[in-house]
Amino acid sequence: MIEIKNLKKVWEDGVPVLKDINLTIEDGDIYALVGRSGAGKSTLLRCINGLTSYQDGSLKVDGKEIKEFKENDLREFRRHVGMIFQHFSLLERETVYENVALPMKCWKYSKSEIDTKVKSLLELVGLSDKINVRPRTLSGGQKQRVAIARALTMDPKFILCDEATSALDPKTTNSILDLLMEINKKMGITVIIVTHQMEVVRKACNKACILEDGKISDVGSVKDIFIRQPKSLQRLLGEDEKNLPSTGHNIQIAHMMDSAKDGEIFGNMAMELGTVFPIISGNIQNYQGEEMGVFTMNVPDEHFENAIRYLDNHGFKWMEITPSCSEEE
Template identity: 50%
Template sequence: MITIENLNKYYGDVKVLNDISIDIKKGEMFAIVGHSGAGKSTLLRCINGLEDYSDGSLRVNNKEIKSLNKQQLREFRKNIGMIFQHFSLIQRKTVFENVALPMQLWGYSKEEISKKVKELLALVGLDQKLNAYPNQLSGGQKQRVAIARALTLNPDVLLSDEATSALDPNTTTSILNLLKEINEKLNITIVLVTHEMEVVKQIAQKALLLEHGNIIGFDDTEELFLKPDEKMKDFLGETEVVPNDGVNIKLYFPKDNAYQSFITKMARELDMDFNIVWGKLEEINSHIVGNMVINIKDEDRQVVTNYIKEHDIVWEVL
């Protein structure tokens, strides 16, 4: 669907994207994550052709973006929907007129426009707001209008540039649930740019972490959170405080495995006490994943690690 290989982008002498290679599959919910200045919005604009790239390859539906001429690029963007942080609605136009605008610009008939706009406003839960103006809507309602507008031309891809950053947590959740529904019902590939890790946990199937234009993480979302490397820990601001004495063993509990009673079972079967010194559970894509650090005596290290190995659990000694 979207294939990026060895992509580089410069602003003058400054390299803002460095050797980016990722693959986004059809129908995937994909997050591009990073702090301010990481290059995530620049990468998003490369995907829809609003930014050029210095070298490398970026293909959407097997079309190399940099090889498209002006007319081809216009046709290409018809298949790319875009939603923004600040909605970008036209204040003097009604909800209906805002959503209808792309279809009007492409010369659709009034009948086609009316049918499509009403369908989309029903999908986003605003069918009763056809004649309202943006200043009569809440922030969440404005974003729903923007989402409906982005879908009017039946795009293959929906790009979201910090679309929930201006919303409160409850409204953010409702918008993310709407995007999930759109993804499932319409099988649209959704690419989200965000600096909010909670957004990634709730919605993304796969995530790319950027720092100063470099990839510092790229994997299934659950794997990134389940077993973060040092760069990921630093990105998340996580610090594990563990004892200096004894042996600290970190156990990783992935989805679809019932390890809730593993520590109790191990303590009972080995006739041994453990200190649980650190732990975390995360809900990611409706699954509970997490990890836990136990502290044991030095002399118990071999028997405990042998037991863990026998039970197919991911672990490491800190």
Template identity: 45%
Template sequence: MIEIKNINKTFGDLQVLKNISLTIEDGEAYGLVGPSGVGKSTLLNCLAGLDSYESGSIIVDGVPLESLGEKQARLFRKNMGIIFQNFSLVSRKNVYQNIALPMECWKVPRSQIKKRVYELAEMVGLKEKLMARPAELSGGQKQRVAIARALTMNPKYILSDESTSSLDPSITVSILNLLDKIRKEMGITIILVTHEMPVVQQFCRQMTIMDAGTATVSGDVRELFFQKPPALQKLLGINEGETIPKSGVNVTFGLAFDTLLWELGKLMEKPYKIINSDFFEFQNQKHGNVTININAEDLPVCENYLQSRGIVYRTERRAL
């Protein structure tokens, strides 16, 4: 179990973490959620032992991190697997060598390294790519290499920092399914930093929403999406007093599959507002309709996408 108690962290005159407290149970799929620049990655780095903090305490399995000496801290980090957004693979090394790298640093015998690399490559679906270099791999394959590498030392915790934000929606779904399989089969706690709501809804069971260095709300993902507290409304683009825009086009449709809203936003390459929803979505289950407001010039892209998916919709043009 991880207990984070009243953590404060500054960079120069800027306080990036302000009295953060939360608890993460063993085996959990936990999300640290919020827009860029609110302190999510900094908190993750403190948890991984990569960053220090001025006050407060992080207690992992009963041990306060701030009490560890240099040697103890190094041993602690052995129990933390980290997955980064940009994969962080060594370009001159092949897949086998990238997966093996942590074990080589810990001077694991070569015979054990070979066995472990092949086990993990098969687990993540890259057994046929072991001799390939990162430049020859797709984004999803690179992230699978990073996942395998993070698992080499049999960690109890996996820390994932925006590890899906550079991937296509369909690839993201497959990566999240892989992480969930690993979590369930290996009993690993996975803490996922993300700003993407579809990722939270598909993968996370508990979450903390962060804003300006503070933990604004924490709790069960299903309950939070049902209750929609102000912090979540802000992330979803639902602003008090602006639920019915006076311009643009309102498009109402039923949700047909997990990544619909996300894919639609990426196709239009600009943000839209969710102005009304009478559905609840969690762990790939959803019901009801949603209404979004888009610019009029984006309507053809939106309509073509919905029609290609066979989704029934209606539009309402708004005028100033």
């Protein structure tokens, strides 16, 4: 379990990067730290394995305060925390085998132990046939698989992913996420994913924390965040609000497709209220196998009260969005 309390960090030049972060990551989670570039998510991730320090507050991994580790204890601790990176960080001059074996070599495992482990991990990530090639000849997805195998060599409890899929195409991203989800499920490894890609959060993560400007602006289960559609999420998605009609009310509804069919909401609503509202935007997103619809409709002033009463009565989560929404703080 990772417990972060009142964590603060300031860069050497006095610029604050993390401002009062409070967060708990339970064992077995696939936890997303999302935010735009510069929000501090990668820095927060690096605080977890001590690659960077923090000035104030506490960050405990399984009850141990990271800041209090001496150098050797920190090295020992890092054995249990694997990490993968955006640009894979593999030794270009070494073979795939040597790359995966490197952490174990640094920790002086026996040759036979290394050999068995490396081969079984390469089989797990599906690269047994690439064992003796150099990373240069591999595709991005394959390189990340090698990096994942390397991160798993010392049976970590946690895996930290720093924008691990940001340099990959959507299909490869999915396959890497499938692998991470498999590792999470089969080995019980807690996965912490730093990303700016919402597809990654939707597909793989059960909990998420949205970081904005060094602060947490929203935290909770991914399903809950996507249904609530908080402003921080909308800012992150960068939805273009400029095309919204300036008259009437723009109402956004987010719902899981198993609870209602989209046609039914609007159809029933039109029947009950005796009028049809134009749908301005709508999309259906896949959230870990479930479909979730997000629709925006334009309701004229005179029907507004009836419309929201209808939505409330039928238990729909709705919110009004205004064209200036994205500029608001």
